[in-house]
Amino acid sequence: MSPERRRNLTGWGFLIPAAALIAVMSFWPMIEAFILSLKTGRGLRLNFADPLWYNYARLWQDETFKLTLGNTFIYLIIQVPIMLVLALILANLLNNPTLRFKGFWRTAIFLPCAVSLVSYSLVFRTLFATDGFINDMLQGLHLIDQPVNWLGQTGTARFVIILGLIWRWTGYNMVFYLAALQNIDHSSIEAAKVDGAGAFKTFWYVTVPQLKPMILLTAIMSTNGTLQLFDESWNLTKGGPAYTTMTMSHYLYELSFQKNPNVGYGSAISYVILILVAVLAFVQMKVGDKRD
C-alpha cells in the first residue's frame, strides 16, 4: 500500500462514522417518510393510496392546511427581514472599535438564544396574559384603558409570536454578522472615509456588499427555521384563536400525534415543507449569489 493510498483510506475511515450516522439517522428516515406519505389510513391500518399522490392532492382541499401555510408565511415575510436588518445594525454598532463594554453588549444580545424554546414561549405567554405584566405596564403608563387581549385576537397573537421570534433570534444572527465583519479588511472602510463617504454610505456601499455571502447564509437559515416553526405556535398560543396562529409543523404534529394519527398525510405535509424550503433557498441563492 502506497503512503498516498493509505492516507486516503485513513481519511475515509474517519469519514465513515459520521457518514453512517447521517445515513441511518437522517437519510433513511427521510426515505421512509416519503414512502409513508404515499399511504393512507389511520394508525396502523395503512395502505398505499390510490392514486399514489392522494395525500398531496388532498392538501389542496384542506382549509386548515392553507390557513397554517398562510400563517407560516406571514411570520416569514414579516419577521425574517426585520430580524436580519436589526441584526445587521446591531452588529455594526458592536463592531465600532471605540465602543466600551463590548463584551457585555454582545453577551446580552446573544443570550436570548441560549434560552430554551419552551421556557421563553411560556414566559412570553405569561407576559402577554390579559392580567400580565405588559398590560399592567401599559395601563400604568395610561397608554391603554382596558387590558388588551393579546393572545385572544388573531392580529395581536401573531404579533406576539413575531416579537418573540425577533427577541430570540436576532442575537443569533448578529453573531454571524460580527464574525463576518472581522473578515472585512479595515482599509476598504478607511478608503471610503477618505473619499468622503458618510457613515451610512460606507455601510451601504462598502460593508454590506462584503457581507453578502453571510447575509445569504443567514437568510436561508432563517427561512428554513421559520418554515419549520413549531415551539412558539405550540407553547405560546396553542395555535389559537381558531387556528389563526398555527404553523404548518404544529398542524402536522397534531395530525400525527394528537388526533387520529394520519401519519401518511402528516408525512406529505412535512415533504411540502421540505420542498418549500428547497425552493426558497434556491431562489435566494439565485438572487443573492452573483458569482456564477
Add this chain to the structure above:
Amino acid sequence: MKKRKLPALLGAGLLALSLALSACGGGGNNNTGGGEGDGDQTLTVWTWDPAFNIYAMQEAEKVYQKDHADFKLDITEVPWDDLQAKLTTIAQSGSYKDLPDIFLMQNNAFQKNVINYPDLVASLKDSGVDFSQFPDSVKAYSTIDGQNYGVPFDAGTAITALRTDVLEEAGYTIDDFTDITWSKYIEQGKDILAKTKKPILSGQAGSSDLIMMMLQSAGGSLFDKEGNPTITDNAKLDAAVATYKELVDSGVLVEVNSWDEYVGTFVNGSVAGTVNGIWISGTIQTATDQEGKWKITDLPKLDGVDGATNYSANGGSSWAISSTGDYKLASDFLKSTFAGSTELYDTILPKAGAVAYWTPAGDSKVYAEPQKFFGDQPIYQMVVGYGKDVPVNNTGVYYYEARDAVSAALTKIIQGTDAKSALAEAQSTVEFAMK
C-alpha cells in the same frame, strides 16, 4: 508516524461499525401480548397530576400491600398530551414492550386509541372487575364492541359552584340555582352582575368544555350512532351555542385566555362561581380565605330541548392495562383497589377530592361528611348522586377533531360570525379529517 496509521484506520472502522449496529438496534421486538407475569411483583404506571392521580395510585399501592407484602408500584408522571403522543409513537412503531403495565387514559380518547390500535390496551373481560358497580354513562367511554377496556376512576361529574356570600348580596341562595334552566341562570346572573359587579361564570376563550357539558347534559353528541359528524342540523348543539353566546354577550360569563387565568378568576374572587367537573373542587379549595363561602349544585339545563337534564360530566379518565402488561397482577390490583376498596376511596376523597365512580364507595360515611369549605354540604355524596343521572356521551373515534372544530367555530361565533355558517365550516372540517 507510519505505525500510527493502521490502528487509527482500524479504530475508525470499528467505531463506524459499532455505531451503525447500535443505530439499527432495538429492532427485534418480541411482543408477548398479554404478559404472563414473571413472578415480579412490581407494576409500572404512567399517569399525570401528582396531587390527584399519582397520589391516588400511591394510596392504592398501600392498600394492596396489606395482602401482598412484596408488591410495588413504579409510577412515572406523564402529562396527558405527552402520554397520548407516547401511545401513538409506541403503537406506530410497534414497540409495545415500552408500554407500562397500567396507564391512565382520558375517557374521551378510549374509542380512538382502542379502535386505531387494537394491540394497545388489554380487554378487561377476564379481569374479574365487576362492571355492574359503575354507572353506564362512565363505562360507555371505555366500552368497545361490548368489551370493557378501562376501570373508571376520575369522576368528571359536572357541578355548578357558587359563592354564597355574593349570591346573598344580590338576594339569592343556592336553591335559586338548583334544577333551573340556562335562561333562568342568565337572568339571575345579570341581576347579580348589576348588583355586585361580579360575573358568576368564567371560561377559557376557544375552549368548548362548557358547550360539551351542555350537549352531554341533554344526551347530545357531535356524532350519530354510525359515527358520522352531526355538527350541522343538531338542535341540541345549536341551543348550547346560542346559550353560550348569550352568556358571553350578557357579561354573565367572562372569557379569559388560559387555564391559569381561569383558575385565577374565582380564586382571587373576581368571579363568583364556576361550572366544571367535580375535580375543580380541589382547585377552589386552594382559596382558603373563602372557606364556607362556596356551595355546589347541579347544572342548569338547556331550554326547550328534548331530553335535557341537569346532569353532565367534563373529562374524567379510566385506568387501562396495556397489552404487554402483567395482566394477572395488574387486573388483580385494580380489582382490589379502584374497583373494590372503600378504604382507598375513603382515604383519597378528602385529600384530593377524588370522587369515585365506583358506586359502593358512595355509601361510605366519608362521603356523607359535611364539607366545611362548602358551607357544610356533603358535596361528595351529592356528586355521586348526580353521577348516576349523567346521560351517556357518544364520543366516537373523532371526538377530539370534532371538539376542536367546534372550539374554532365558537371563537368565530363570539367574534361575530353567524352560528350557522361557522358550524357548517366545522362540520366540513371534521368530514375532511375523517376522509
